[in-house]
Amino acid sequence: MRALSARGSLSAAQIARLTGLAKSTVSMALAELRRADVVIEIGSDAAGSVGRPATTLSLNPEAGTCIGLLIGQSEIQVIVADVAHNVLTDTSLNLERDYDPEHAIRLIRELISDAYAEQWRSQAGLLGVGIAVGGPVSNSSGEVMRGGIPRWTGINLQEVFGPIFDAPVFIDNESNCSAIAEMTWGAAQGFDDFVVFTLDLGVGGAIVSGGKVLRGIAGGGGEFGHVVLDPDGPLCRCGNHGCLEVYASFIEPLDEARRHFGQPGLRISDVVQMALDGDELCRGLIKDAGYAGGRGLGLIGSVFNPPLIVVSGRLAPAGDILMGPLSEAFERYSLVKSGDVGEETRTILRPSQFTDNGGCMGAVGLVLRNHGGPLH
Amino acid sequence: MRALSARGSLSAAQIARLTGLAKSTVSMALAELRRADVVIEIGSDAAGSVGRPATTLSLNPEAGTCIGLLIGQSEIQVIVADVAHNVLTDTSLNLERDYDPEHAIRLIRELISDAYAEQWRSQAGLLGVGIAVGGPVSNSSGEVMRGGIPRWTGINLQEVFGPIFDAPVFIDNESNCSAIAEMTWGAAQGFDDFVVFTLDLGVGGAIVSGGKVLRGIAGGGGEFGHVVLDPDGPLCRCGNHGCLEVYASFIEPLDEARRHFGQPGLRISDVVQMALDGDELCRGLIKDAGYAGGRGLGLIGSVFNPPLIVVSGRLAPAGDILMGPLSEAFERYSLVKSGDVGEETRTILRPSQFTDNGGCMGAVGLVLRNHGGPLH
Numbered sequence: 001m002r003a004l005s006a007r008g009s010l011s012a013a014q015i016a017r018l019t020g021l022a023k024s025t026v027s028m029a030l031a032e033l034r035r036a037d038v039v040i041e042i043g044s045d046a047a048g049s050v051g052r053p054a055t056t057l058s059l060n061p062e063a064g065t066c067i068g069l070l071i072g073q074s075e076i077q078v079i080v081a082d083v084a085h086n087v088l089t090d091t092s093l094n095l096e097r098d099y100d101p102e103h104a105i106r107l108i109r110e111l112i113s114d115a116y117a118e119q120w121r122s123q124a125g126l127l128g129v130g131i132a133v134g135g136p137v138s139n140s141s142g143e144v145m146r147g148g149i150p151r152w153t154g155i156n157l158q159e160v161f162g163p164i165f166d167a168p169v170f171i172d173n174e175s176n177c178s179a180i181a182e183m184t185w186g187a188a189q190g191f192d193d194f195v196v197f198t199l200d201l202g203v204g205g206a207i208v209s210g211g212k213v214l215r216g217i218a219g220g221g222g223e224f225g226h227v228v229l230d231p232d233g234p235l236c237r238c239g240n241h242g243c244l245e246v247y248a249s250f251i252e253p254l255d256e257a258r259r260h261f262g263q264p265g266l267r268i269s270d271v272v273q274m275a276l277d278g279d280e281l282c283r284g285l286i287k288d289a290g291y292a293g294g295r296g297l298g299l300i301g302s303v304f305n306p307p308l309i310v311v312s313g314r315l316a317p318a319g320d321i322l323m324g325p326l327s328e329a330f331e332r333y334s335l336v337k338s339g340d341v342g343e344e345t346r347t348i349l350r351p352s353q354f355t356d357n358g359g360c361m362g363a364v365g366l367v368l369r370n371h372g373g374p375l376h
Numbered sequence: 377m378r379a380l381s382a383r384g385s386l387s388a389a390q391i392a393r394l395t396g397l398a399k400s401t402v403s404m405a406l407a408e409l410r411r412a413d414v415v416i417e418i419g420s421d422a423a424g425s426v427g428r429p430a431t432t433l434s435l436n437p438e439a440g441t442c443i444g445l446l447i448g449q450s451e452i453q454v455i456v457a458d459v460a461h462n463v464l465t466d467t468s469l470n471l472e473r474d475y476d477p478e479h480a481i482r483l484i485r486e487l488i489s490d491a492y493a494e495q496w497r498s499q500a501g502l503l504g505v506g507i508a509v510g511g512p513v514s515n516s517s518g519e520v521m522r523g524g525i526p527r528w529t530g531i532n533l534q535e536v537f538g539p540i541f542d543a544p545v546f547i548d549n550e551s552n553c554s555a556i557a558e559m560t561w562g563a564a565q566g567f568d569d570f571v572v573f574t575l576d577l578g579v580g581g582a583i584v585s586g587g588k589v590l591r592g593i594a595g596g597g598g599e600f601g602h603v604v605l606d607p608d609g610p611l612c613r614c615g616n617h618g619c620l621e622v623y624a625s626f627i628e629p630l631d632e633a634r635r636h637f638g639q640p641g642l643r644i645s646d647v648v649q650m651a652l653d654g655d656e657l658c659r660g661l662i663k664d665a666g667y668a669g670g671r672g673l674g675l676i677g678s679v680f681n682p683p684l685i686v687v688s689g690r691l692a693p694a695g696d697i698l699m700g701p702l703s704e705a706f707e708r709y710s711l712v713k714s715g716d717v718g719e720e721t722r723t724i725l726r727p728s729q730f731t732d733n734g735g736c737m738g739a740v741g742l743v744l745r746n747h748g749g750p751l752h
Contacts, residue, residue: 221680
């Protein structure tokens with residue numbers, strides 16, 4: 001059940017491979033789960049098979065729901081998905097950058113009630129709640145750490161959200177959740193080792209090694225936005241000076257675009273769309289952010305020399321406008337130059353497949369991977 | 377055999393745990409190996425046991441030898457060890473910084489012949505040769521990459537050393553080898569996740585995740601010395617500008633000490649000894665290198681937030697003279713501040729236990745872990 005819930009749909013043979021269980025054990029368990037209507041047949045996959053096509057199985061969408069929650073820099077988002085990870089509702093709200101946590105918690109409760117009411121569903125079958133936080137969170141306690149969302153610092157999310165739901169709550173930072181989404185359904189499918197690099201209002205990332213997200217001893221792993229480039233540089237929200245985020249965050253470029261177009265409500269996705277439509281100012285802003293980010297990414301390259309880097313965040317849909325200067329700076333500032341190594345040992349740079357809701361979908365993935373204990 | 381060869385000495389119960397084999401299988405195999413004199417009893421370990429003390433077993437030192445080889449910035453080193461990793465001989469030679477590879481290869485062959493002759497041993501029982509290189513090496517081909525030892529760049533070590541020995545050759549960079557030494561016999565025993573940070577003439581490191589060294593897709597993982605701090609900074613030997621190594625390498629401080637004391641043959645270990653004896657100049661040089669290194673280490677901290685950092689290289693024996701400013705800068709420039717997290721989630725900084733021969737002993741470890749295929 002956990003294999004199906006993490007991967008979506010699988011054949012019996014794939015389940016046996018993934019879980020290490022004997023085929024006979026898997027097929028006995030499946031027979032029982034199908035009788036109980038928990039597992040259903042969703043089709044057959046003839047691709048590449050020689051004998052009769054394998055039946056593809058999935059969890060029955062009616063078997064339960066998960067909630068994915070994003071607590072971001074200036075937004076909150078709620079996704080309700082079934083165990084087959086079909087998205088039932090996806091709602092987000094933009095807030096002021098310094099929004100009040102109390103207020104946000106009330107909004108989140110309302111959004112969730114509305115989402116279930118809309119779907120005529122009860123929260124009785126809720127498997128768990130995944131929370132993606134736009135900054136570092138403590139592994140052990142679920143406490144929001146410094147360097148994330150200023151007014152949430154020190155708030156214990158497990159204590160806040162635990163009592164609200166009659167289901168387990170799983171917490172990780174947004175970038176780690178994005179990594180789970182990319183690995184499970186996105187740009188990193190088939191990779192056990194990769195790095196996610198997030199360019200957005202905040203700059204962050206995640207490290208996946210051997211299929212596991214490296215969270216760090218205190219939950220501070222993958223905080224690429226807070227590598228100090230210039231100790232004499234401008235103050236960062238984390239309290240240090242000259243962090244990568246200070247140079248590559250899209251906060252200032254977004255403000256510039258808002259001023260330029262006289263539209264205070266302009267969003268990153270609007271800037272990206274205008275850039276794609278050929279607007280020179282928007283193209284320039286994205287290019288500059290890409291190059292600044294690429295400098296930091298080069299540094300990450302020298303640290304890991306990873307097989308794959310997935311570029312995530314709401315700038316990713318800008319495609320080559322972003323990826324061009326980003327790749328150029330990456331190549332320039334990392335140790336291993338692509339011209340010096342064979343094709344098969346070159347780092348692949350690829351935009352994310354979850355640009356709008358990677359963190360929040362990853363929070364759903366967090367529930368699917370962890371409810372009832374981790375799969376591995 | 378491979379478990380014993382990687383870990384030195386173990387009880388039958390520990391072997392069963394490590395290998396995942398049934399106890400009965402292990403004890404049958406051990407009975408046979410003891411009859412054949414390949415495995416010997418070296419004592420019994422009563423510590424912490426309730427019942428009768430467990431017999432500690434080890435490979436018979438007579439069963440074979442390994443060669444560990446270090447190809448460094450300005451030195452070569454040869455260690456011959458038996459399979460129980462007793463060091464039989466350990467010889468190193470200092471060379472000019474731009475030494476000729478051809479010449480070095482001849483010297484290495486002589487050192488090895490001498491080592492075996494001295495020990496009245498034959499190379500017939502040679503299990504393998506491990507080579508630690510003072511810079512990045514390609515995983516796939518064994519080719520020395522840019523950014524390491526300039527005159528060796530492009531040389532394929534597998535092609536050079538393979539034909540010389542009638543045994544498999546294993547190649548990795550010096551810092552990765554040091555990590556193996558620390559994990560197996562040194563400061564990182566009991567840790568599955570840690571980072572090695574090397575301060576020496578070169579600056580480097582290694583990343584260990586889940587007990588495995590992360591080498592990077594092209595062998596460029598853990599190259600902490602080549603993260604670019606200032607794109608407008610001085611040219612680094614790797615071709616980029618303003619790398620951490622430019623600021624934290626001990627090349628210039630060593631030259632300064634040599635000039636100051638009028639001793640062109642002064643070594644890092646001499647500077648460390650004088651600092652420990654109270655010499656202010658030497659203390660200052662080490663402190664400055666420690667602080668400069670710590671700035672880079674802070675950055676590594678923000679990337680990984682690791683449970684343990686082992687500080688390696690020939691400056692490590694300076695103890696607090698080095699570790700004080702290094703820890704101070706680490707604390708200052710990393711995202712997670714030790715005051716903000718509980719004792720049990722603080723990153724531990726600890727000097728290496730292999731300061732003289734970590735790379736070369738790790739090369740021995742490389743053979744012990746890999747001959748006959750990896751243990752895991």
